[in-house]
Amino acid sequence: xxxxxxxxxxxxxxxxxxxxxxxxxxxxxxxxxxxxxxxxxxxxxxxxxxxxxxxxxxxxxxxxxxxxxxxxxxxxxxxxxxxxxxxxxxxxxxxxxxxxxxxxxxxxxxxxxxxxxxxxxxxxxxxxxxxxxxxxxxxxxxxxxxxxxxxxxxxxxxxxxxxxxxxxxxxxxxxxxxxxxxxxxxxxxxxxxxxxxxxxxxxxxxxxxxxxxxxxxxxxxxxxxxxxxxxxxxxxxxxxxxxxxxxxxxxxxxxxxxxxxxxxxxxxxxxxxxxxxxxxxxxxxxxxxxxxxxxxxxxxxxxxxxxxxx
Amino acid sequence: xxxxxxxxxxxxxxxxxxxxxxxxxxxxxxxxxxxxxxxxxxxxxxxxxxxxxxxxxxxxxxxxxxxxxxxxxxxxxxxxxxxxxxxxxxxxxxxxxxxxxxxxxxxxxxxxxxxxxxxxxxxxxxxxxxxxxxxxxxxxxxxxxxxxxxxxxxxxxxxxxxxxxxxxxxxxxxxxxxxxxxxxxxxxxxxxxxxxxxxxxxxxxxxxxxxxxxxxxxxxxxxxxxxxxxxxxxxxxxxxxxxxxxxxxxxxxxxxxxxxxxxxxxxxxxxxxxxxxxxxxxxxxxxxx
Amino acid sequence: xxxxxxxxxxxxxxxxxxxxxxxxxxxxxxxxxxxxxxxxxxxxxxxxxxxxxxxxxxxxxxxxxxxxxxxxxxxxxxxxxxxxxxxxxxxxxxxxxxxxxxxxxxxxxxxxxxxxxxxxxxxxxxxxxxxxxxxxxxxxxxxxxxxxxxxxxxxxxxxxxxxxxxxxxxxxxxxxxxxxxxxxxxxxxxxxxxxxxxxxxxxxxxxxxxxxxxxxxxxxxxxxxxxxxxxxxxxxxxxxxxxxxxxxxxxxxxxxxxxxxxxxxxxxxxxxxxxxxxxxxxxxxxxxxxxxxxxxxxxxxxxxxxxxxxxxxxxxxxxxxxxxxxx
Numbered sequence: 001x002x003x004x005x006x007x008x009x010x011x012x013x014x015x016x017x018x019x020x021x022x023x024x025x026x027x028x029x030x031x032x033x034x035x036x037x038x039x040x041x042x043x044x045x046x047x048x049x050x051x052x053x054x055x056x057x058x059x060x061x062x063x064x065x066x067x068x069x070x071x072x073x074x075x076x077x078x079x080x081x082x083x084x085x086x087x088x089x090x091x092x093x094x095x096x097x098x099x100x101x102x103x104x105x106x107x108x109x110x111x112x113x114x115x116x117x118x119x120x121x122x123x124x125x126x127x128x129x130x131x132x133x134x135x136x137x138x139x140x141x142x143x144x145x146x147x148x149x150x151x152x153x154x155x156x157x158x159x160x161x162x163x164x165x166x167x168x169x170x171x172x173x174x175x176x177x178x179x180x181x182x183x184x185x186x187x188x189x190x191x192x193x194x195x196x197x198x199x200x201x202x203x204x205x206x207x208x209x210x211x212x213x214x215x216x217x218x219x220x221x222x223x224x225x226x227x228x229x230x231x232x233x234x235x236x237x238x239x240x241x242x243x244x245x246x247x248x249x250x251x252x253x254x255x256x257x258x259x260x261x262x263x264x265x266x267x268x269x270x271x272x273x274x275x276x277x278x279x280x281x282x283x284x285x286x287x288x289x290x291x292x293x294x295x296x297x298x299x300x301x302x303x304x305x306x307x308x309x310x
Numbered sequence: 311x312x313x314x315x316x317x318x319x320x321x322x323x324x325x326x327x328x329x330x331x332x333x334x335x336x337x338x339x340x341x342x343x344x345x346x347x348x349x350x351x352x353x354x355x356x357x358x359x360x361x362x363x364x365x366x367x368x369x370x371x372x373x374x375x376x377x378x379x380x381x382x383x384x385x386x387x388x389x390x391x392x393x394x395x396x397x398x399x400x401x402x403x404x405x406x407x408x409x410x411x412x413x414x415x416x417x418x419x420x421x422x423x424x425x426x427x428x429x430x431x432x433x434x435x436x437x438x439x440x441x442x443x444x445x446x447x448x449x450x451x452x453x454x455x456x457x458x459x460x461x462x463x464x465x466x467x468x469x470x471x472x473x474x475x476x477x478x479x480x481x482x483x484x485x486x487x488x489x490x491x492x493x494x495x496x497x498x499x500x501x502x503x504x505x506x507x508x509x510x511x512x513x514x515x516x517x518x519x520x521x522x523x524x525x526x527x528x529x530x531x532x533x534x535x536x537x538x539x540x541x542x543x544x545x546x547x548x549x550x551x552x553x554x555x556x557x558x559x560x561x562x563x564x565x566x567x568x569x570x571x572x573x574x575x576x577x578x579x580x581x582x583x584x585x586x587x588x589x590x591x592x593x594x595x596x597x598x599x
Numbered sequence: 600x601x602x603x604x605x606x607x608x609x610x611x612x613x614x615x616x617x618x619x620x621x622x623x624x625x626x627x628x629x630x631x632x633x634x635x636x637x638x639x640x641x642x643x644x645x646x647x648x649x650x651x652x653x654x655x656x657x658x659x660x661x662x663x664x665x666x667x668x669x670x671x672x673x674x675x676x677x678x679x680x681x682x683x684x685x686x687x688x689x690x691x692x693x694x695x696x697x698x699x700x701x702x703x704x705x706x707x708x709x710x711x712x713x714x715x716x717x718x719x720x721x722x723x724x725x726x727x728x729x730x731x732x733x734x735x736x737x738x739x740x741x742x743x744x745x746x747x748x749x750x751x752x753x754x755x756x757x758x759x760x761x762x763x764x765x766x767x768x769x770x771x772x773x774x775x776x777x778x779x780x781x782x783x784x785x786x787x788x789x790x791x792x793x794x795x796x797x798x799x800x801x802x803x804x805x806x807x808x809x810x811x812x813x814x815x816x817x818x819x820x821x822x823x824x825x826x827x828x829x830x831x832x833x834x835x836x837x838x839x840x841x842x843x844x845x846x847x848x849x850x851x852x853x854x855x856x857x858x859x860x861x862x863x864x865x866x867x868x869x870x871x872x873x874x875x876x877x878x879x880x881x882x883x884x885x886x887x888x889x890x891x892x893x894x895x896x897x898x899x900x901x902x903x904x905x906x907x908x909x910x911x912x913x914x915x916x917x918x919x920x921x922x923x924x925x926x
Contacts (some may be wrong), residue, residue, distance in 0.1 A: 016439035026457060117605050124658065141581025143533050145540045146574040153563035161795065206657040208698040212654055216713045217685035220678075226712075227701055234703065242443065250450030251526050253537055257560075267449065268541055271456040283445070283453045291444040306748040 004302055008295055010095070020286040022114035024068050027280055028061065070267035077281035082273045087281040090266065095285065097167060097262035100174060102247045106240070109190040116190075116223065117232075118244035125201060133198075135192040144250050148184040155180060165259035180284070182260045185250050188245050196239050200232035234305045241297030245290045311588040332411060339590025342525075345583030353403035362390035364550040373566045383568035385558060395572050397550040401582065405462065405535035406528040406545075412470040413527070417477025418520045422513045424478065425485030426504070435482065442475045449536065452543055460543040465535065473527070477520050486517035518595045525588030529581040536577055552577050601628040603652075603772060604806050608664035608674075610644075610651040619875040621647040623828040624664065626902070627802040629772065634798065634805045636819035636836065638851070640872050643806045644828040646694075649774050651804075668752065687717040690765035694777040696757035700749035700764075706733075714891050717768040732763040736793060754916050755786035759793065766797060773798070773805045779814065791818055812855050816840060827873050829884035830902055834909040844911040844920045846888045853925040882914065890915040891894045 005149040052058050056067055071078065077087035116136075156164040168177045204210060205228065213227045254265035259265070263282060270278035302308040345570025352359055361401030367387030376383045382391035424435045454468035455461075489512060497507045532552075547554050552573035559570030610622035622644045629635050654673065654874055666673040668689070673681060693699040701709060710729040714720050720728050724743070733741035736759040749757055757808045758778060758847060765773060775794065781789035798805050807819060811918045815822050815836060823833040824845065832845035843849040850868040870887040882900050885891040894914050905916035914921060 014437060015441050015444060018437070019444060022441065022445070023453075026454060137585055138578060138582060140585060141529060141533075141578045143536055143540075143553070143556070143577050145537060145553070146570060146577070148562055149563055149570060150574075151558065157564055195822065206692055206693055208703040211650070211655050211657075212691070212693055212699045212761070212764075213712075215685055216716065217682040217687055218684070218712060218716050222712065226704070226708075230703055231701070238814040245443065245446040246448075249446035252448055252452065253541065256541060267452065271452060271543065274456075277540065279453055279456050283449060286446055286449050287444045290446060294444065303602060306705075307702055307750050 001302065004308075006298065006304065008298055010297060012291060016288065019284060019291070020069055021065075023284050024065055025278055026283075027276065028064065070120070072284065075161070077231060077284075078277035080270075080278050081275045082270075083275075083278075087101045087277050090278060091263065091281060091285050092262060094263040094266045095289075097174075097178075097260060098248065098251050098264055099289070101185065101251055101260065101262060102177050102244065103181055104175070104178055105185035105189065105250075107248055108182055108186035109193055110240075112186065112190040113193035114199055114229070117194045117201055118187060120194070120198045120202035120228075121205065128211050132194070136194050139187050141189040142187065143190065144184060145253050145257050147187060148181065148254055151184055152258060153181050167260055167262075175259075178260070181260060184257070185247055185254050188246060188250070193236060196236045197232055200235045201228060204228050204231045228305065234301060237297055237301050237304070241294050244293040244297075248286055248290065322510040324462065334595040336590040339594055341591050342583050342585070342587030346580060346587055349399060349403055349580055349583060353399040356397045356400050359388075360390075360393035360396040363391065365548055366390075373562065375426075375566070376568055382572045383566065384567050385566070386556075386562060391555075391568055391572055392415070394550040394555055395552070395576050397557065398476040398552050398573065398576065401462070401545055401549065401551045402535060402576075404530050405465075406531050406580075408462075408466050409469045409531040409535065410473065410524060410527045412466075413473030413477055414524050417474035418481045418513065418517060420474065421478035421481025421483075421520070422485050422508050422516065425507050425510060426489060427515070428489075432482065435478070439475055439479050443474060445472070447472060448534065448537070452538070452541070456537065456566045457544050458548065460538075462545055463537055464533070465544050468475060469534065471532065476527070477523065480523055481516060481520050482511075484519050485512050488512050488516045494577070518592075522592045522595070524586050525526035525584050525591060529584035529588075532580055532584075602631050602633075602668075603806075604665070604667040605627040605652065605666070606665040608648065608651055608662070608666060610647050610656060610660060610662050612656075612660050617876075620653055620874055620878075621660075621828055625828075626826075626831060626832050627830060629804050629806060632798075632802060632804055633821065634795070634807060634819045637806060637808045637825060638810065638815055638822055639825035640810060642872050642875070643825040645810075645825045646776050648825070649691070649776050649806060649808050650772060653689060653691060654681065655685075655691070657775075674818055677819045682716075686765075686770070687768045688770050689772045690768075691774040692758075692761050692769040692776065692778050694780050696754055696781065697705060697759055699761055700757060702749055705746050705748055706752075710745075710767055713764055713767040720860040728767075732767055733760070735766070735797070736760070736763045738763070754782055755790065757765065758782060758786075758790050759765050762790075762793065762797070765803065767894040769801055771803055773803050774808075774809045775805060777810070778807070780809070780811070787814075794818075796880075812851060821855070821886055824851070827878050828875070829883070829920065830910075831912045832910065833886070833902070835909070838907075838909060841924055842906070843922050843924065844909050844916040845913040846890045846904040846919050847913075847917050849886045849922065849925055890918055 039232035056064055059067070075088055077091070079086055080090055083090065120132045123129050149304070152164060155161045161179045163177050166177055168174050170180050210223065210227050213223050248264070251262060252267055254260070255262045256268050263286070266278065267282050269275075270282070296306075321574060352505055366389060368384065369553055371384050372389045374384045374388075380390050380392065385391055385394070413579075420435075424431050450470045450472055451465070454471060455464050458464035459465060485508075487534070497511050502511075535544050536553025536556070538553065539551045540557045542557065545551035545554050547558070555573040556570050559566070559573070562569050605628070606626045607624045608622060608626070609620065611873075612619045612621060625644075625648055627635070637648060638807065639645045647660075650656055651660075652666050652673065654662050656662065662674055663808070664674060667682060670722060671680065671684075673684060676684070690803055700706075706800075707726070707729055714725050714728055718725075729745060730741045733744060736758060738744055738759055740825055748762070752760060758781075773794070777793065779790050782790060782914075785855060786862075789893055791814065794805065794807075797803070797864075807814070809815060819836050822836050822839055823830045824839075824847065825831065826847050831903055832839065832842070832843065832848045839848060840852070845851060868887055873886075880899075882888070882895040882899050884890070885895040888895065890913075892914070898914070900912040900914050902910050902912040905911040906914065906920045
């Protein structure tokens with residue numbers, strides 16, 4: 001196992017390099033001039049020069065890349081143009097909120113998906129299965145921002161069960177504030193997970209080792225959880241890991257809808273404000289978060305499935 | 311076809327789409343095709359269906375609920391919601407197609423080449439895929455849009471830069487399987503060029519999963535397009551686009567629910583159309599195999 | 600006195616027009632301490648029969664008829680009652696040791712969950728018993744191997760593990776579904792010998808499903824031959840081998856390669872067994888049978904004493920028996 005972890009950590013290095021290359025290329029080579037984007041079309045030449053110097057754009061491309069990589073490795077993501085504070089600090093403030101939101105959404109998605117996948121798989125091709133799959137088919141086509149607005153209006157504004165935005169001050173308050181947004185974010189993921197898990201359960205249901213387990217006279221609950229769910233989850237886990245990226249993307253929208261001061265909201269605000277260093281820093285950070293999540297899902301998979309580390 | 315070579319014939323038999331009679335088509339396929347056929351028609355001729363000008367303000371009819379005159383009500387500028395929803399079909403169906411056509415064509419071609427070549431090409435491609443999927447898709451797209459500036463054209467570029475990877479990955483996997491089947495060997499034995507083997511023999515057989523994914527992807531494109539519209543980074547107001555409409559509705563959720571419900575429904579129904587068609591197509595192509 | 604009495608056991612899959620009958624009114628007995636061989640080609644319904652005894656069919660399968668065990672009918676028994684029989688009194692082992700052990704659980708868990716369900720053993724005693732079982736089936740270094748996963752065992756060792764799990768609660772009947780088919784020839788013999796040894800040690804009966812007549816000859820006391828979901832002949836192994844009383848049995852025997860009769864002609868039965876959705880009318884074997892006459896195409900032959908006491912479902916049992924053994 002330690003060997004496996006080490007190997008996966010080493011594999012992370014090329015991915016990180018590639019992330020940096022992609023972001024670098026995006027910012028430098030796509031048409032559009034950051035300085036004039038920041039300053040507007042009628043900017044003075046001197047100002048453009050100053051911004052370019054500030055962003056390091058007056059140097060040659062390889063030098064720029066080297067500076068860029070070095071600053072990331074030293075944890076220096078530059079300063080926000082509009083807020084005038086280090087991007088690292090900004091991200092450190094905002095990212096935990098987004099992470100908490102994402103984790104809650106992931107947990108809620110699993111809580112919804114697992115029992116329904118079981119019901120659908122065990123009542124395959126019958127009414128409960130059809131209803132569940134039909135419902136999720138609709139759920140998959142629902143735009144996150146509209147679900148959010150509806151939940152916000154109904155449970156926040158009208159029924160007043162939940163706050164209509166913000167983040168609160170204490171941890172329980174955070175959970176309370178993030179509940180509706182997390183549900184919003186969880187719905188489409190739970191639909192995807194449900195579909196996958198249902199198929200996986202159906203496949204495992206008639207597996208030889210499940211028949212063997214049944215022939216041992218074990219309790220149904222033990223067979224369902226120990227023998228069926230665990231194996232079915234392994235194949236769904238990869239999808240779950242991949243979905244974390246989608247969740248983080250979805251957080252951009254959810255945080256905007258619910259006015260949550262997280263990294264997603266920061267991203268949108270920075271785009272409106274043409275705050276390049278922040279957009280760039282956030283893009284890299286989120287990509288790093290996702291690749292770490294992939295690593296964690298791999299480890300979890302290895303822990304669940306002893307064949308992986310072989 | 312003048313060639314009577316064996317692999318060619320076998321290939322043609324595999325490729326010919328013998329559509330079953332309508333009664334034998336999978337139900338999801340029929341449902342999806344009906345919804346989308348109608349959607350495309352509305353998108354092409356919105357004027358035939360829309361009772362009003364989607365952009366015309368009417369300050370005498372602001373925020374009116376559904377009525378005979380305005381079946382879906384009116385918005386805060388007195389614009390007819392039904393007409394806006396109908397005209398939005400033009401933009402949103404366009405998004406579904408324009409945002410996915412390049413990824414589909416380019417991605418399947420790259421996937422076929424990579425899957426056929428194997429070896430180092432496949433390894434490098436694998437790394438590229440690994441790296442691209444570490445960027446949350448929406449985050450990457452809006453980051454690109456932020457550099458290029460808001461608007462639909464730039465959204466297509468952004469989606470195109472990233473989206474092809476998924477098609478390529480799916481197709482490469484399938485080509486890898488097809489490559490091992492006998493008829494590919496037969497083609498090689500006949501001395502066909504690589505290009506001919508890839509694009510005339512392997513790809514037609516390997517493209518099924520990519521086509522099925524394309525349907526899902528079009529539904530995702532509409533969700534993405536309307537999300538960007540909602541954020542103000544896609545279609546720009548006052549254009550009629552479902553996401554833009556919902557953004558306009560957000561301050562009137564309690565007082566004028568009709569402003570958001572109908573564009574929302576349009577998104578759901580269209581998305582449902584695509585995923586039904588995708589499911590039906592998958593079923594159809596699976597039984598044909 | 601029979602330990603197990605099976606009467607008119609029928610297993611079907613699906614419903615309505617697409618319903619398939621995999622096992623059709625099968626009846627047989629298993630005596631105390633006996634090894635019964637259930638023989639047939641693949642698709643003959645022998646494995647389904649075995650699973651149907653414990654109602655272990657895949658999703659969509661249904662069982663009817665009677666399976667009498669200790670005064671109970673397992674076909675109508677409640678879940679709790681059935682669970683108390685499964686793994687405790689009647690155990691089962693399967694063909695594929697690769698796929699029959701749960702790949703993600705250490706062997707210890709898979710043995711101990713059986714002990715936990717059926718015995719009062721707890722904690723250390725349970726572990727000791729698990730280790731003892733691995734010793735019993737001949738796995739060296741049992742203590743250490745308890746915590747290994749199935750993929751760390753070789754095919755033959757995995758089959759031993761499966762046997763250890765099945766025998767954990769000392770059942771009185773072992774149902775073995777082609778237990779050696781997936782193994783190398785040299786290991787096949789070891790496993791068969793192990794099963795027979797354990798049968799004697801524990802005083803079990805065994806129902807052994809196989810397509811290999813050689814295995815039957817070596818290990819079984821009695822045999823039942825299945826074709827297209829029905830039993831077509833049953834009797835003691837010696838009798839059947841000496842003088843088969845069903846054209847199909849005779850055909851099967853003629854197709855067995857024999858080491859003793861060097862370079863003898865190998866007669867395989869022409870054609871293939873029927874698919875479940877198009878079983879021929881009359882005797883299901885008639886399209887492949889050289890004895891077939893009009894009556895075979897018309898009437899389903901009953902399984903009844905036809906040659907002496909031997910049960911056969913062949914209209915021409917006498918003619919077949921008159922030819923004697925083809926081997």
